[in-house]
Amino acid sequence: MSATLPASPRMPRPPPAAHRGAERRQRLFAVIQARGATVVLIVAALVAGLIFPAFLKPENIEDLTTAASFLGLVTLGQTFVIIMGGFDLSVGSMIGLGTVLAAYAAPYGVLAAFGAPLAAGALVGLVNGLLIVKARMAPFIVTLAALLALKGLAIVLAGESLIIADPGLFGRSANGALFGVGNLTIILLAAYAVAALVLNRTAYGSAVFATGGNEDAARMLGVAVDRTKLLTYMLSGTMAGLSGALLAAHLSSGISSAGNGYELQSIAAAVIGGVLLTGGVGTLLGALSGVLLLGMIENIINQIGSLSAAFQGLASGVFLLVAVLVQSGLTRQRSS
Amino acid sequence: MVLLEARHIAKSFGHVAALRDVSLEVAAGEIVGLLGENGAGKSTLIKILTGLERHDAGDILLDGRSVAFSSPRQAQDAGIAAVYQEINLIPERSVADNLFINRAPRVAGLFINRRQMISDARALLSRYGLDVDPARTLRTLGLGTQQLVSIIRTVSLGARVVILDEPTSALSAHEVELLFGIVRTLREERVGVIYVSHRLSECYALCDRMTVLRDGVVALTEATARLPRARLIAAMLGRELVERSRSAQVVANDGAAAGSSDNVLHVEHLNWRRQVVDVGLDVRKGEVVGLAGLLGSGRTETMKAIYGAVTPDSGTVTIMQHRRHRATPARSLQDGLAFLSEDRRSEGIFSHLTVAENLSASMLRRIARWGIISRQRRDALVSEYVSRLGVKTGGSDAPISSLSGGNQQKVLIGRALSTDPSVVMLDDPTRGIDVGAKAEIHRTIADLASHGMGVLVTSSELEELVDTTDRLVVLDEGRVVDTLATAGHHADDVLAVIAGMQTAPSSAPAAEAGAP
Amino acid sequence: QSSSAGVGVSSGATCVNPRPGHENLSGMVIGFSQSENEQNPFRAAETESVRSTAKSVGVRRLLYTNANSNQAKQVADIENMISQGAKAIIVAPLNATGLQPALEQAAQAHVPVVTIDRATAGTPCRDFITFMGSDFRKQGERAAQAMVDATNGTANIVEIQGAYGNVVEAQRSEGFAAGLKGHPGLKLLASQSGNWSATDAQHVMEQLLLAHPDINALYTHADVMTLGAIRAITQSGRRPGHDIRIVSIDGTRAIVQMIASDQVQAAIETNPRLGPAAFDALKSWFNGTPVPQTIITNDALYTRANAATSIASGAAY
Amino acid sequence: MKSFSSTLFAWPGGRQMRRISIGTTPPGGKPSRVPNLRDLSVYLALVLLIIFDLVLTPGFRNPFVVRSLLFEAAPVVLIALGQSLAIGTRGIDLSVGSIMALSSAIIGISLGFGQNVGIAGAIFGGLACGLLNGIFIAIFRIAPLISSLALLVAARGLAQALLSGARVDLPMDGPLSALGQITIMGVPVVAIVALAVAAAFAFLVRRTLPGQYAIFVGASREASVLAGHPVRATLIFVYGLSGLLAGIAGVFASARLGAADANYIGVQFELDAVAAAVIGGTPLSGGRIAVAGTVAGVLLLTILDATFIMNNVNANFAQILKAAFIVGALYMQRGRA
Ligand SMILES: Nc1ncnc2c1ncn2[C@@H]1O[C@H](COP(=O)(O)OP(=O)(O)OP(=O)(O)O)[C@@H](O)[C@H]1O
Ligand SMILES: Nc1ncnc2c1ncn2[C@@H]1O[C@H](COP(=O)(O)OP(=O)(O)OP(=O)(O)O)[C@@H](O)[C@H]1O
Numbered sequence A: 001m002s003a004t005l006p007a008s009p010r011m012p013r014p015p016p017a018a019h020r021g022a023e024r025r026q027r028l029f030a031v032i033q034a035r036g037a038t039v040v041l042i043v044a045a046l047v048a049g050l051i052f053p054a055f056l057k058p059e060n061i062e063d064l065t066t067a068a069s070f071l072g073l074v075t076l077g078q079t080f081v082i083i084m085g086g087f088d089l090s091v092g093s094m095i096g097l098g099t100v101l102a103a104y105a106a107p108y109g110v111l112a113a114f115g116a117p118l119a120a121g122a123l124v125g126l127v128n129g130l131l132i133v134k135a136r137m138a139p140f141i142v143t144l145a146a147l148l149a150l151k152g153l154a155i156v157l158a159g160e161s162l163i164i165a166d167p168g169l170f171g172r173s174a175n176g177a178l179f180g181v182g183n184l185t186i187i188l189l190a191a192y193a194v195a196a197l198v199l200n201r202t203a204y205g206s207a208v209f210a211t212g213g214n215e216d217a218a219r220m221l222g223v224a225v226d227r228t229k230l231l232t233y234m235l236s237g238t239m240a241g242l243s244g245a246l247l248a249a250h251l252s253s254g255i256s257s258a259g260n261g262y263e264l265q266s267i268a269a270a271v272i273g274g275v276l277l278t279g280g281v282g283t284l285l286g287a288l289s290g291v292l293l294l295g296m297i298e299n300i301i302n303q304i305g306s307l308s309a310a311f312q313g314l315a316s317g318v319f320l321l322v323a324v325l326v327q328s329g330l331t332r333q334r335s336s
Numbered sequence B: 001m002v003l004l005e006a007r008h009i010a011k012s013f014g015h016v017a018a019l020r021d022v023s024l025e026v027a028a029g030e031i032v033g034l035l036g037e038n039g040a041g042k043s044t045l046i047k048i049l050t051g052l053e054r055h056d057a058g059d060i061l062l063d064g065r066s067v068a069f070s071s072p073r074q075a076q077d078a079g080i081a082a083v084y085q086e087i088n089l090i091p092e093r094s095v096a097d098n099l100f101i102n103r104a105p106r107v108a109g110l111f112i113n114r115r116q117m118i119s120d121a122r123a124l125l126s127r128y129g130l131d132v133d134p135a136r137t138l139r140t141l142g143l144g145t146q147q148l149v150s151i152i153r154t155v156s157l158g159a160r161v162v163i164l165d166e167p168t169s170a171l172s173a174h175e176v177e178l179l180f181g182i183v184r185t186l187r188e189e190r191v192g193v194i195y196v197s198h199r200l201s202e203c204y205a206l207c208d209r210m211t212v213l214r215d216g217v218v219a220l221t222e223a224t225a226r227l228p229r230a231r232l233i234a235a236m237l238g239r240e241l242v243e244r245s246r247s248a249q250v251v252a253n254d255g256a257a258a259g260s261s262d263n264v265l266h267v268e269h270l271n272w273r274r275q276v277v278d279v280g281l282d283v284r285k286g287e288v289v290g291l292a293g294l295l296g297s298g299r300t301e302t303m304k305a306i307y308g309a310v311t312p313d314s315g316t317v318t319i320m321q322h323r324r325h326r327a328t329p330a331r332s333l334q335d336g337l338a339f340l341s342e343d344r345r346s347e348g349i350f351s352h353l354t355v356a357e358n359l360s361a362s363m364l365r366r367i368a369r370w371g372i373i374s375r376q377r378r379d380a381l382v383s384e385y386v387s388r389l390g391v392k393t394g395g396s397d398a399p400i401s402s403l404s405g406g407n408q409q410k411v412l413i414g415r416a417l418s419t420d421p422s423v424v425m426l427d428d429p430t431r432g433i434d435v436g437a438k439a440e441i442h443r444t445i446a447d448l449a450s451h452g453m454g455v456l457v458t459s460s461e462l463e464e465l466v467d468t469t470d471r472l473v474v475l476d477e478g479r480v481v482d483t484l485a486t487a488g489h490h491a492d493d494v495l496a497v498i499a500g501m502q503t504a505p506s507s508a509p510a511a512e513a514g515a516p
Numbered sequence C: 001q002s003s004s005a006g007v008g009v010s011s012g013a014t015c016v017n018p019r020p021g022h023e024n025l026s027g028m029v030i031g032f033s034q035s036e037n038e039q040n041p042f043r044a045a046e047t048e049s050v051r052s053t054a055k056s057v058g059v060r061r062l063l064y065t066n067a068n069s070n071q072a073k074q075v076a077d078i079e080n081m082i083s084q085g086a087k088a089i090i091v092a093p094l095n096a097t098g099l100q101p102a103l104e105q106a107a108q109a110h111v112p113v114v115t116i117d118r119a120t121a122g123t124p125c126r127d128f129i130t131f132m133g134s135d136f137r138k139q140g141e142r143a144a145q146a147m148v149d150a151t152n153g154t155a156n157i158v159e160i161q162g163a164y165g166n167v168v169e170a171q172r173s174e175g176f177a178a179g180l181k182g183h184p185g186l187k188l189l190a191s192q193s194g195n196w197s198a199t200d201a202q203h204v205m206e207q208l209l210l211a212h213p214d215i216n217a218l219y220t221h222a223d224v225m226t227l228g229a230i231r232a233i234t235q236s237g238r239r240p241g242h243d244i245r246i247v248s249i250d251g252t253r254a255i256v257q258m259i260a261s262d263q264v265q266a267a268i269e270t271n272p273r274l275g276p277a278a279f280d281a282l283k284s285w286f287n288g289t290p291v292p293q294t295i296i297t298n299d300a301l302y303t304r305a306n307a308a309t310s311i312a313s314g315a316a317y
Numbered sequence D: 001m002k003s004f005s006s007t008l009f010a011w012p013g014g015r016q017m018r019r020i021s022i023g024t025t026p027p028g029g030k031p032s033r034v035p036n037l038r039d040l041s042v043y044l045a046l047v048l049l050i051i052f053d054l055v056l057t058p059g060f061r062n063p064f065v066v067r068s069l070l071f072e073a074a075p076v077v078l079i080a081l082g083q084s085l086a087i088g089t090r091g092i093d094l095s096v097g098s099i100m101a102l103s104s105a106i107i108g109i110s111l112g113f114g115q116n117v118g119i120a121g122a123i124f125g126g127l128a129c130g131l132l133n134g135i136f137i138a139i140f141r142i143a144p145l146i147s148s149l150a151l152l153v154a155a156r157g158l159a160q161a162l163l164s165g166a167r168v169d170l171p172m173d174g175p176l177s178a179l180g181q182i183t184i185m186g187v188p189v190v191a192i193v194a195l196a197v198a199a200a201f202a203f204l205v206r207r208t209l210p211g212q213y214a215i216f217v218g219a220s221r222e223a224s225v226l227a228g229h230p231v232r233a234t235l236i237f238v239y240g241l242s243g244l245l246a247g248i249a250g251v252f253a254s255a256r257l258g259a260a261d262a263n264y265i266g267v268q269f270e271l272d273a274v275a276a277a278v279i280g281g282t283p284l285s286g287g288r289i290a291v292a293g294t295v296a297g298v299l300l301l302t303i304l305d306a307t308f309i310m311n312n313v314n315a316n317f318a319q320i321l322k323a324a325f326i327v328g329a330l331y332m333q334r335g336r337a
């Protein structure tokens, strides 16, 4: 009774009569769009190098990556969480708690010094995850509560700061260098490389994308959505713990206020890097570019060397806005 | 051998009893059709069978043993896979990723072998005759293609029972043929299939047996061979279908059209990207114009460009002699042009809000004075539309998500009409809608026209379009290629016209259409 | 400008530059790493003191960074200044510990570091050449004594502390508690953190006044917090200085004026004008002259007796 | 042309069709919208906390406590209302705390032009920030979290730069001082203003076009566009209003403090505002705004903070307990997204 229309035998549309150069330019533009943050980073670095001759010196670049490595590691976890369609506001406080735990554990050896904060981070992630998955509470609120609680806990445990008397090997894990490249830089890059492999090449990574892309569909497709969420919050907590451990090693101290504000900065870094807050889309290269861009802000303010504290906040806010505007302007067409 | 059996299943959502007492069985190598009006409970039954919802009472037996799944994953592991009514894939991922989610080929047992996955995906797609690049992002494909990917994924899981909930609602005839081939292969492989559809012809073509649900109970179960169409329809509706005479309708509308030849909608040289190319068309007062074309021919985009949902690159749109600049949906509504989107879920309903809020969404300005909304006027209008359109709801304060698809659609039609438009554009208003509701919507369209409104409508079913319109504007690749009067024509004639225009060799077999 | 104002006690141990270059500070690039933003008049006065001394000494360029309460940033800031060619660095450490990697890098680059106002962990002469600042514990003890004097030994006191766990807070709390021993008439009803902020202190004081209507004395760890607390006291209908006796720490101009007008009883000074002494120390270091490892500033006690004159002389900052 | 609604329903057979359709409507009609425990949890928690305090907290029975708490809560109510509106559109406004600081700083620098000018300037500054935020979100389509985060950093920075980091005392007389002190029958004027704003908000959300548009945009932006709603204007309005309220909140806070303070006013208030809105029953998934619940949420958090101080609980333990309390309050209403 019902007649359905036949399908269009889709003829490949004739390619536009454009010459090679235009096509190549188009492809270049497509790459720029896809890699907005990375492109902005490179351009900004070159411009900064022109204005401040010291900026592009290898030592300064290393300073920058070292300083950015702590934010970088938490942003890595945060990126997984955002791609999976969530948020983790607890990471900043977890770093502070991580440094404190590492400082307490350091006398018992390097393993303990790393083990304690990592385990605590995983545990915090597990609790966050359970409240979000089992009790179906909003990630924003659950992790916000964790932010408050962990910050309080860190100060209760250590006061403002705690010295690691003899950091030894633990200290060298962060402050040493391999082939002239600082350990922190190496750790940062290695972590992102491994994470990119995990995100793009494992079943878990696919599950992260699927859960963030369409949670209901993922569930219907048989993805273990709940387990993926738990694992991802645990990963985020663990990365914050790792960041805390390395920071403690770097500073030879536990500092309960360390990592304050990193929760929002890590989200900002990921978003500047093109990770969509709606979930399901994002790359680690982008996130890393976002981290380095934020690191650049501080570095450049120091290069200027005379900006008063009051103007520093204004400058970072404006830089952040401009970076987001440019990045999202570049990527707009792609997402619409 | 009975594979899967549901016994006396009952399920309520709050006050709404979706299923009261439903029993259903499917044997190996059997295709069972599941039919029923919108809201009869078909989707709910399927969700229960696959562990997506919990039933309140009854048993599910697999191979004679009682089972209880708490997630689709468990059901899949036990050999039951489903394609749900709404497309459920991950739009931002590639076709291959979607096909192989959870079961990608690995290297060293850990890392996904992308190259292998892509080539596996290509093999799988071509085995089922679907020609798409597996590396493409799913989102960039048409709805029909997405649906086919979803179906191919499901059948390739190697399940023993495959459930398809309205798989053809987004498919073209050619794609429907692909699907039929797939389902028949499943039957040969001794897989049990449950097939849900509102398209009776499909069910007659495919199913061995049919089960009809009505209001949450089984109204009829019968072998297809022993089931005349009339009895099937009567079972679905609980009464005989009053078929409207097409000629009467055409006469009535011709009268209206003849009385006034003024255009309520006039479109000239409309362009949008490369999907709407130099489109011109007219809708006269009291006329129903069909926008016909093959899937992907640009019908949706044409409507959206006219409406201002996308900004046309060039062209003019005149509504009631009033020429518009820079169209936006808000201005279109003000000028008397309403639009119903084909994508109900993401562009139509406000899923957390109530029926009343959904229905009144476009008439807020009308029922407000100085920005303040009059409650009484709203409630009066809402209850009027709800009752007149025959929306089945638990009350206008019920969340719209508790309504079945067809009833949600009626609410949205009510929303479009509530702006008191002089022209409405309905993009596939009967998609996923049962015969009874379909007839009501046809009646509504005719009624609107007889009262002087201009209607521009599309449908995925050509016969429906021929039957319910006065004129067809035929699109191909975004261009208007012909305009035909429908009076006295049969769908096959129109099909022949369209097919004749196709320069490509493989036009779909027109003979299949209209069977049995 | 009175050079080295208030600098007094210095410990016996000294540091001497093993390779004195007899360089001149003028023409040098020198870095100053501030720890927190400058809302607190103490920080503002400290930065100003360093900046203006730098100018009067004639350094080529003063690199200024502010860690904004972020420890890792302070380390990065210092390292950054070294790689920008700073020949000497003045640091106001954020914490009692946590500067090690930066100090180490400075030592390797033979860049002398002067720490001011808060001591930080490290080996004198290697990690830094001197620390100069107040003795916070002693400030707490002196505050307790001032409280005894202001109340004749009987009072119900509330304490508004700095940010919890902070060294300065800890020592001012300890010192005060120690000072109260032997004065059974002085009861400490509650101690709450005012976070070094007037806003927080006002909030806290308001609640404390409701919870303990019998409060008649207040001790706060910083003048900014005193200002907030006084606002709360006034709003509760009580008169600061009369209904509630007040002892504060820092000796900022605003509070010293209130002492003169009898709204506050006493303030223990924390001297922020460390710039001249810091540059003196650097000058000595480059000349090979011994630099004392610890320089404790001579902190004044402001009371009704000297408040007016201190304002007139500009001693109160 | 005749109105559609009057003619459509004349179609033949409509009556018959209708009867069939209605036959399936379950008896009992409406699914209940009767508020259940979940929706009432914030009020329940508030009442329990007050009872606890009346019994156990020293000084809580002092009638001045109400006054003090209301002074405290008034600015937070304002920003939480703005926040709930932003959340209702499926967004968030993290800039409110910093806008309060900016507003305070504007008062501080404009004292020379008279207090009224300062107040007007402060409110206008808040509005301007909010509109800017709205434009970024609506026109440039930047995620609200990010746009308002950038503004959080920038507005605080601007505030500090305006005051060069210093704190400026406000005069002890005039309208500012009055705002900080005057009460009517024991109720602070600022609290009355905040309550009036809340009442206006309830009306805005339920009965006016902009409020309804906000809810629709939050429920589905795509559907809202097609339904003909002015989506961009709505978003700009929402964030502009949030900024405006934050500007007023900054005036209130400065008046209460008696000083313009760019560093400490509004610090982390954005998080309290979000928590209050969510505890009050505004889901972060948008499409619903609970005005009364938000006010109750603010009162709850304000009283909770006071409870800790009045019982001399160490601030860090207090923070841990507060976190547990927030989780508990939300646990009671879990599943509402
Ligand atoms: N989550 C839910 N909450 C409340 N009611 C629901 C829910 N899901 C389904 N219902 C109700 O259960 C009934 C059956 O719905 P179901 O979706 O199974 O119908 P259907 O037969 O699939 O209809 P359609 O052909 O329109 O898809 C309807 O009345 C619907 O309103
Ligand atoms: N088979 C296909 N392969 C690739 N792209 C397709 C295909 N079908 C449709 N598209 C794209 O998806 C969009 C669908 O077009 P549009 O919605 O206008 O078609 P339509 O005529 O309205 O068909 P329908 O509404 O029945 O899907 C177009 O942009 C088209 O380019």
Ligand SMILES: [Mg+2]
Pocket: B042, B043, B044, B085, B405
């Ligand atoms: Mg269904």
Ligand SMILES: [Mg+2]
Pocket: B299, B300, B301, B342, B427
């Ligand atoms: Mg279409």
